[in-house]
Amino acid sequence: MQSFFERYYNINKNLMSMIGGWPAQNIFMKILMPTVIICLIFTLGYLEFVKIMDSWRTITEDCECFIIFVLVTGGYIKISSVVLNTKNINQLLSVIDYHWRVFVHSVEIQIMHDYAVAGRKITIFFIVTFYSLLCLFMAIPPLPKLLNIIKPLNESRPNIYMFDVDYSFDREEYYFTVLLHSYITAVIGISMLLSVDSLYIVLTQHGCSLFAAVGQRLENLNSAISSWKDNELEKTHKGGLANCVQYDRDEKIYRELIVILWKHQLCLEYVNLLNFSFGHFSFMYIFLNMMAISLLLMQILALMDRKGQMIRFVAMLIGAFGHLFILNFPGQRIMDHSSDIFDKAYNVLWYKLSRKSTQLLSILLYRTLSPCTLTAGNMYVLSLINYASMAQTSFSFFTTLSSLQ
Template sequence: MMCITKYFNLNRTLLLTIGLWPYQQSKLDRLRFIFFLGILITATLFQFTTFFSSKCTANFIVKVLSNALIFIIFVIHYTFFAINIETVKDLLTQLQYVYDEIKDECENAIVEKYNSNAKLYTKTLTAVSICGAFALIIAQLWSNIIDVILPINISQPHRLPIMTEYFVDQERYYILIFLHLNAAFCIGVAGMLSIGTLFIAYLEHICGLFKISSYRIKRAMRVNVLQNINPKNDVLIIEEIRCAVVIHRQAMKLSKALASKFQAMLFCLIATGVISLSLNLFQLFQIATNGDNVDEILILFVLVFISILYMFCANYLGQNLTNHNNYVFVSVYNVQWYLAPLCVQKIILFLLQKNSQEFTISVCGLFIASLEGFATLVKTSVSYFTVIYSVQ
């Protein structure tokens, strides 16, 4: 019997840091979650309070929303996952039941291979996230670092990278406000990283189930069995094809269940992400064109990079599932079905007919996760950016 949690040990460590590991919800974890969520929500609200104290011009609204929407994305991730934490536990438990039925050594090797892929993705994205967060903090402190290296006699006021209104003297309480905003950003990045890598690992294991289904079909139709047709081998072939179909259906069921439970979150992320990317592209282009506040270019560039990377990873996962499902039917096409008994050929024909409808992961029936979907999101964001730029 396989213990499913051992395959998600890295994800467990990441989720424990933000209090959202499904199998361990102590009072301390709940307090940590409430504390972190409070920091995220307050950091978001104090950006919108600037509308009460400043004149709301078009450029001002764009500047506030371009940063605030990033924090809204953080809050969406954090809250929706917490609401569905029991659903996540149930999905992992169902995957455990599937793995309990796997006895073949080759199938176990397939599971280990896809588990290694999931860990590689987790480690890579963790390194990228840490570097991105570190780069943003350095960009905010760059002017202070320059002042230490090349001191000047003129004192310069502290300037926050994000427009906020705390209704206090921001010059006096600059350090506290700076720590609050950066703590919220780091918590948000940690939440996106932890939740995103858990989904990546889960879907990688689903891809492994599709691969096992392909392996079972090839094993059922191996040449040495087909060349020695007898009633016993007929039953063996049919039973192994049945096992391949069962695990294939389980893989589709688990992936569809994940998409259906989190489709509200995914829909909100798509809408907010496209608008955020458009506004950040506009801000980046405007600063690069006018040459104002050049130190903000790195901050905006990192935010744009994070948005595009997240869109790509999410859509790549959907495309990867579709490709693995298609590979199952490619395996059916390539086996020597013509050597099989007539009853087996009829089963093969039925399997081929199932391939007439492509398996995809859709969000509310409006968006399909694929590389084409990624291109659509980026194209839509660029289109909105050009509209905003043309009407400024």
């Protein structure tokens, strides 16, 4: 287990260890890291709550406050999915270890390797993308200070803050302390998001690799069957010897179909466990994501004449759409790969099989008739079609909020 985990999932292990979410970590770090994260998130949420209570106006005028509330709530859900899901994550990792010990055919190993490497590359891509957006977001606040040095004016430019919160003291006097707190909170928040979502991606990739491995065995089986010639036995064998060769072939096909059915059952069990572990949290993520997109669009619209501040929220908007995509794309992958099993089983030359083999093939076709899905709270199927639907709903909600101005 340790060898392939270090080879394929070491990035995910390091990210999860940063937030105390890796099952193999010692208990002290599992308690310390989430506690620190919860405290940091609480400080941001509490300070924002104080500000909005002191100077409540309207939802459009206090849009940035509501954006921060949504982000804080999302942070709590993310850390909860780590703390409350440790047992399920550990079980998923143990099941993956079991799969690497039972999917031992050379073709299966190669497929699982390819998908694990692809999952690693996707993780790196999202890490680079989200941290780049974070750097863009963090680069705006100190910009006036730099411009005052490089190109000074008759008066100092006003300071820009990452989060519009009430610190109950003079923010101008303690500007760099406030900026440091904002930076630490933002980095931890993004790290937590990437930790959970990248793990979700690689776990889904493993499920796709299992379906791909089963599908490849079906293709190899069909190729072997199609290579038979209808009159091959009659030409080369006589009497009982021909029957013996035919019986051996039927038995090999039958045993291969048993293995395929068993491994397909492992695929279904794994996807069900994955859906059970992340489904309810995904529903909350999607709802908050849609709220965040709508509020961010409102804030960008309000800052059209202040390009410098608007860039921060454009970066957040890109991140929100990216996060929504991350939630839906793995579900689409699972659907596509599980559907492929049905197509490949349907193409098997059943008329060349024995009766007992066709019965097994019928069971496989019945099981794969409906594709596997990942859901959000068992109410919403995660797919690219629904991703577009959710994006459209976010724009509709944005239009509704804008009409309140």
